[in-house]
Amino acid sequence: MKIFNSEKLREIDKATCEAQQIDSVELMERAASAVSYEIISRFLPGQRIVVVAGPGNNGGDALAVARMLIEQGYRKVEVFLFNVTGRLSHDCEVERKRLIAIDAVDFTEIEREFNPPYLSEDDVVIDGLFGSGLNKPLQGGFRAVARLINESGAYVVSIDVPSGLFGEWNDHVVLRDVVHADLTLTFQTPRLSFFFEENEQCVGEWKILDIDLDENTIRKTQADFTLVESRNVRPLLRPRRNFTGKRDYGSALIMAGSLGMMGAAVMCARATLRCGAGLATVHSARCGMPVLQTAVPEAMFEPDSNESFIADMSVHHNHQVVMAGPGIGTREKTATALADLLKKVKSPLVLDADALNCIAQHPELLQLLPPQTVITPHQGEFDRLFGEQQTAEQRLKKAIEMAQYYNIIIVLKSHHTAIVRPTGRVYFNSSGNPGMATAGAGDVLTGVIGAFIAQGYRPDLAATIGVYIHGLAGDLAASEIGQFGVIASDISDRLGRAINKVINSK
Known part of the structure; x- marks a missing residue:
């Protein structure tokens, strides 16, 4: 649904009177x-x-x-x-x-x-x-x-x-x-x-x-502004073809987790697979192997050389998307590894959580962001990256400016999450509810967006689709459990159902 300014609305009113002869x-x-x-x-x-x-x-x-x-x-x-x-x-x-x-x-x-x-x-x-x-x-x-x-x-x-x-x-x-x-x-x-x-x-x-x-x-x-609804997302979703294998749906590499924060990696990996990525590999601290292999046996695990945090973000294989940030912490060695990733990565990139906090501590890394990188900050993370904003209105204006300047896609998380494209266009999300204000929900969103990129969707479209599907899964969870009872795993468990609901909508 388009969001028009007041001047254009007056023009539409006038055109309506002429077209309908009233x-x-x-x-x-x-x-x-x-x-x-x-x-x-x-x-x-x-x-x-x-x-x-x-x-x-x-x-x-x-x-x-x-x-x-x-x-x-x-x-x-x-x-x-x-x-x-x-x-x-x-x-x-x-x-x-x-x-x-x-x-x-x-x-x-x-x-x-x-x-x-x-x-x-x-x-x-x-x-x-x-x-x-x-x-x-x-x-x-x-x-x-x-x-x-x-x-x-x-x-x-x-x-x-x-x-x-x-x-x-x-x-x-x-x-x-x-x-x-x-x-x-x-x-x-x-x-x-x-x-x-x-x-x-x-x-x-x-x-x-x-x-x-x-x-x-x-x-x-x-x-320049649009409210994204199910009818906008449905035409973008591609049906699964009969004669396909897992590699037809892409490989996702997830740099996530550290000692005490492996849940973030679990949430992200599970969401990636729930949204249709063919393969998911988690690169994390060595201590996270038993957690990941038990909680998400469908995902592969690539241990870091460090026992308790990620010190190396080298990409050793061909992946259709790389995600980094959930639960990685902001240690100096991790920030150095992230800088090396930004310099060398060839795949589309999704950055969230501590990846953004590392960049905020080292602002020069913003210049290294590859074109069309997707970042998913909440309000606090955004302000640490781009300067404190007094209002949501000021924050959106700044997001539009930064998306254009760095040629990136900014997913500014809020009640109506705004997907800000480098073109200056903004897409507000219509799905979701306050029950999704819970630990791990952002890690799930990173996995959702990454999954659609892995399957060959353009990063800007993957962000738009992903935010809507994520919110709809949260709505399905809230309708069954109630907003107070929703946790992140409830959202990821309903992602497939959310996609199916959009595909089957009229």
């Missing part, structure tokens, strides 16, 4: 109908609902929603329209006239003084002050209204975006001055700002409402 008010009615249906499905007709509308089209949406709720028997709807400049948008003015034509409607138009209504936690507020067309932070009276809503404890439903939040970047926005919604109902596609952790307090739960925007225009319109 005017903008009809499109507004369509949007309001979808919002009204969602509210009706959640609240009974006796619920007190306070509608706060601004002077633009977002306000028009809110006025239309108020009218539709009243027409459906909601008798406790109070409407406040802020028209302090005396200028409403054309569509907002049309919806205002339609609303006040209803007998006994509780409608207040604020042109100067605003006597705020009493709001409590028992009430519902529909926020239609400003949508994604806003071009500057809320100020003056509008900022006061946002704070009034936030302090009331009422359940807040925002239309399009919470008022005061921009659809894309919010570097200079003070979030306490933004309406804090419990539910945000947006149209057709999500907004970029929804994917940043700091904005969750404002966005709350968000849901996309289909208002039948022109599919042909959507298909032709370019977007």
